[in-house]
Amino acid sequence: MTEKVVKVRKKHLPSLERGFPLILKDAIIDENNVKEEGEIIRLVDEQNKFLGKGYYGKQNKGIGWVLSYEQNEQIDSAFFERKLKQALNKRKHFFDHTETTAFRVFNGEGDGIGGLTIDYFAGYYLINWYSKGIYAFQKAVIDALGKLVSWKAVYQKKRFATKGTYIDDDDFVAGERGIFPIIVKENSVHLAVDLNDGAMVGVFLDQREVRKTIKEAYAKGKTVLNTFSYTGVFSVFAALGGAKKTTSVDLAKRSLERTKEQFRINQLNVEAHDILVMDVFQYFKYARKKNLTFDLVILDPPSFARSKKMTFSAVQDYQNLLKEAISVTENEGVIVASTNSSAISMNKMKGFVEKAFKEMKTSYYIVEEFSLPEDFRTKKGFEESNYLKVLFIKKLASFLK
Template sequence: MQELICEIKARDSKKIKGGYPLIDKRAVVHPEHLQEEGSILKLTDENGRFIGKGYYGNQNKGIGWVLTRKQEEAIDQAFFDAKITKALRARAAYFNSEETTAFRVFNGEGDGIGGLIIDYYAGFFVIHWYSQGIYTFKDMVISSLQKWEGGYKGIYEKKRFDTKGKYIEDDDFVAGVRGEFPLIVKENGANFAVDLNDGAMVGVFLDQRDVRRTIRDKYARGKTVLNMFSYTGAFSVFAALGGAKKTTSVDLANRSYAKTIEQFSINGIDYESQDIIVEDVFKYFKYAARKELKFDLVILDPPSFAKSKKFTFSAAKDYTNLLKDTIAITEKNGTIVASTNCSAFNMDKFKGFIDTACKDMKRRYRIREEFSLPDDFKTISEYKEGDYLKVVFIELIG
């Protein structure tokens, strides 16, 4: 494959030499020369010296990723075989687990190929392509998975790119045998129903595995639990399995109702004994405050950005106010599980939001536990934005 010489500005070439994997458009001296996504880029500094090799692929984070800092290394089938096989072998403990059968097997730049994510669901691989650029290597990636010594049933894909930023609706089946959906997978002994061929989302976010287990094992027993932005109710299921007195799940999406019922049912939980509410979360906060409702444990896991008819939410700007609304409906000595997947700020800044909210509400607090990504979501220290998940268990005192 022909390589396109791509000159990097001085400040950015130093970062790339130091291991930074993302190619930013502002770092490229002549970005207008980049035409065809999937092109192999030979990165040089302003003196023409080699600093790395990557590919051109537009996504919201940048215009490509560094793949190697070895000048003679080819980006070919052997390259993809080596990276993917190494990543799969590193997840051996998960492949051998009977308690957890859904996990991440390739985590983008953390495993050496930015823009490529691969998850595993009870025998099925799901590939997430984050740019047209990485998608040009589709045949090589699929070939690498088909060589996996552990075997597989089928392969599905999610094209997470197009000019409008929307998911490309298509038949996501790629190879092997088609799955029968819903497919039941396990997480720490609990069941989840997933559909690998139903749009961008399959029904559960795997990065919250350790948090859900902690809620079940240490925080839920005997508690009234509120799960805001509940999606398919995964946190609620684990709280109920942990002995919660009652769970309340709130999400704006109409499909969340049936999906949450399904998740409760496959775990042997009477969904009619739980509250499942389809409503704008921001309206529910006002309703709960007006009715003086209080909860022992509140789980707050909003998207980085959300928009409803009356409200627009940005985690970077609005999380503090969201926490204030949450504190107002949390019982004395209650616990808030504050979570965000926003990569625009770090854990220290997130704790600053928490401190400001508690002080503004005149509530003392202590931080009980903190979580970031589980170990199958491999990250690298040179790209701190990749370690995006921040979860803090906040105990309100008095």
């Protein structure tokens, strides 16, 4: 395949040489040399010294990803097969689990190909494409996967936006069409998954260890508030862990039936729990008005969300969200504060916590913290790849003066 040569600005050479895999628009002198997403680009410095090669594909603040630092390595079908094989070998033990049948088998730049992830759901594979550039290699990736595994079916999500919206096509690619929802297991808990119903599938696999911890160590006998609850999976784990009652709150209307579904497949009494379709911030106001408090409050908001009445940005608004949570958390209760924003470091997250509790004149301590599980491999030297930060925070009965 023909390689287009592009030059990298001098000030960006140190990060590239340290293995920073995202090709930033500002780093390239002559982006106009590249015309189509999916083209192979050869990165050189201003003296034409080879730096690496990758592909051109617009994704967030990048215009592509470095795939290789070997001058003679070809980006072809054999390349994709090697990368997938390496990733699958690192996750062999996951396929042997009988009580967990959903996990990530390929995690973008952490496995050597930025812009591409592949998840496994009990024999079904879901491929996520994050740019037109990586999607140009669709056939090579699917052919490589087919040589390495057997599947019931393959589905895909095109997560590169057209006019700001998700490309909502038929997501079926190969195999035999599934009858959805399919039921997978996570640490013995049953989860309903739909691979062909819009952008989301019903569960975020990166929170597996957090859910397990809530079930095993924090839920028993507790009242639980699950905000931005999506399909209520945190609530299900809490209920199975012996929670006295869970309350799930999400603005999306479809969250009601999807949450009920998750409860039912685990043989839980839906009527014993509250599932509310409403704005989370409005619910906090309602809870304070009714003097409702909770032993465990779960905060897992999207990085960015917009409703008719307000816009939420994790970077701008997480501190205020924490203050709302503190106001409805019992003394000695726990707040599980989570973000998937790559723009928020763990230190910044802890800063939000410190400021929020200080403003609420309340003491606290961090009980434990989590990041991505082992199947979500990250790239050394690229902090953005380790995007998940979760803190378990105990609200103390003593108050700051």
